[in-house]
Amino acid sequence: MSNITVSGIDSAELKRVLEAGVDHGGNSIEPFADKDGGMPMRCCLADSRAGDNVAIIAWSPFSWHGPYKEVGPIYVHTDPCPSADALDELPEDFDSRAMVLRPYGFNKMIAYHRVRHVPAGESLTAHAKELLAMDDVDFLHGRNVTGGCFSFAASSKTKSSKTK
Ligand SMILES: [Zn+2]
Known part of the structure; x- marks a missing residue:
């Protein structure tokens, strides 16, 4: 039994953001088919497979506010995938x-x-x-x-x- 928890991005928050169609930076989300695969997905902590529907979105992986709360680009699946919460x-x-x-x-x-x-x-x-x-x-x-x-x-x- 491990005494640490490792996680990708929050799956409930990703679902909300995808449904809204707007990322944490205020950008419209534009999904595309990943032709080659092998991109690092932050939703399931796995690499994408060729043909997956993905998007690059601005994301803030913090649950609190303050100057250290950064927003940056990540890859995510835009179809449901196994979460890595x-x-x-x-x-x-x-x-x-x-x-x-x-x-x-x-x-x-x-x-x-x-x-x-x-x-x-x-x-x-x-x-x-x-x-x-x-x-x-x-x-x-x-x-x-x-x-x-x-x-x-x-x-x-x-x-x-x-x-x-
Ligand atoms: Zn995924």
């Missing part, structure tokens, strides 16, 4: 890509001194567990190394805060 660990494919783990403190700010660059091939789940065991870390984001795009969130099951 609460996994015990990351799918293994994630370890093949380098990733920045960006922890946030309980003060709703980035815990800059805890930010960690994880090289490809190392266990992101193990690194996330280490960071989430620290007293000054509330939750963390996995972020694309080059673009900084949101990849996943992780939080501790045993800490009191449920923000992400």
Whole structure:
């Protein structure tokens, strides 16, 4: 049993946004067929398959407000897919890509001194567990190394805060 929870984006909120047709940045959502597949989907934390209906949307993966509440681009399926609201660990494919783990403190700010660059091939789940065991870390984001795009969130099951 894992003591952390890993998640993509909130599936209920995605459903609401897709139904509204407007993303978190105020843009109209324009779905398209993914010709080649292999794009990183944030709804199910899997790569797209050729022919999937997808969209690039502006998204804010935060449940609170403040200056650190960023909005950025992510890929999502526009048809229903298996949600990734609460996994015990990351799918293994994630370890093949380098990733920045960006922890946030309980003060709703980035815990800059805890930010960690994880090289490809190392266990992101193990690194996330280490960071989430620290007293000054509330939750963390996995972020694309080059673009900084949101990849996943992780939080501790045993800490009191449920923000992400
Ligand atoms: Zn999906």
